Amino acid sequence: MKTLVICSGGLDSVSLAHKIAAEHELTGLLSFDYGQRHKKELGFAAACGERLNVPHRIIDIGEIGRSLSGSALTDDLDVPDGHYAEETMRVTVVPNRNAIMLAIAFGVAAAQKADAVATAVHGGDHFIYPDCRPGFIDAFQTMQRHALDGYADITLYAPYVNISKADIVTDGAKHNTPFAETWSCYKGGARHCGRCGTCVERREAFHLAGIDDPTDYEDREYWLEAVRTGSERQNG
């Protein structure tokens, strides 16, 4: 199955690229530059393409991002610290981002005569992001069957959609993903901050998977406090 992987340079999508390279035929990596503040991540996607010896293309959708303002990923709101609790996460949502990126990826896949588009959406995102849920993935696939009927038959492959980020770490380790060569931090500094939602989630995932976290965090222990506070908030 000739597969194009949507790869941001983060832990999930780089693990996915290594999985596809091992199990299918990886034809390329596709990244989106939507005016996010952490372009640093894209460098890790490029490095992944070089490592796996496939073309890496960045599509600039910055103008679309500017049309979709109101998200911490693209404008000047502060990125919240702490665990992924709903009230802090809503601010990082770019409306319809996944649908936009997937639709473009399907166009690219059709032009390149690929058989599948792979995305690293995962179970941990369901609570906050409706466009990471299995229902969305199924509906998107159905939509694309209609859209390309008679021209192309492209599968939307989302092998992580029902598993946790900890399970992705386990799967990534199985395919020798170099986790230190992935980027998660929303703040985009020289090192992972260790305090923002994605850093906390990343640190926790390695802990739950029982796999050593090679990431260089500025604040390596903040996650424990954040997870504890998050649990207390959820339970009480």
Add this chain to the structure above:
Amino acid sequence: MKTLVICSGGLDSVSLAHKIAAEHELTGLLSFDYGQRHKKELGFAAACGERLNVPHRIIDIGEIGRSLSGSALTDDLDVPDGHYAEETMRVTVVPNRNAIMLAIAFGVAAAQKADAVATAVHGGDHFIYPDCRPGFIDAFQTMQRHALDGYADITLYAPYVNISKADIVTDGAKHNTPFAETWSCYKGGARHCGRCGTCVERREAFHLAGIDDPTDYEDREYWLEAVRTGSERQNG
């Protein structure tokens, strides 16, 4: 219903904008510049926005267009003359174009808190373009309900999806659409060529609607021959 209209500057989408302005609350026009050779059309969309007193935004998706090469709309293949017969039309298809444009429009509509996105896809396009068929429109709406669940509830409004271009001319006339201020020709010259697929289709639609065609064609009578040849080809 606060409605954002996807408007290329063509006859169909300008008629749609006038319809929405008359029947709903038109909040703006959205055009896409996907590297098409007939950018001239976009000027007619801008003029429509001024006439109806709403903002007109052009989103540049040219880089996406370049990634989706293989279509006469964006590369150096010749645009075919003649009626919209399948063999000549396939060359004008940009893979997944409608899905991409609609997904972006839904993102913009969500950011602007609009209630609906309106598109001028019509029945005459069903035969060739799978992403203009009612099944696609329904599937796209379902996908968007999942994608924006809990954030926005946006309707995909496609009032022309089951009617012909001739019916659109009739509807446009009802809402005082200034047809001379719309552009169809794929060749993008100073005047409508009268010979390409869209010119022939346009000329025929006015004829079938029994409404005077104010368009300035270089070759005003070519359409009759093309329609006759097309019918003969279909019948024999």
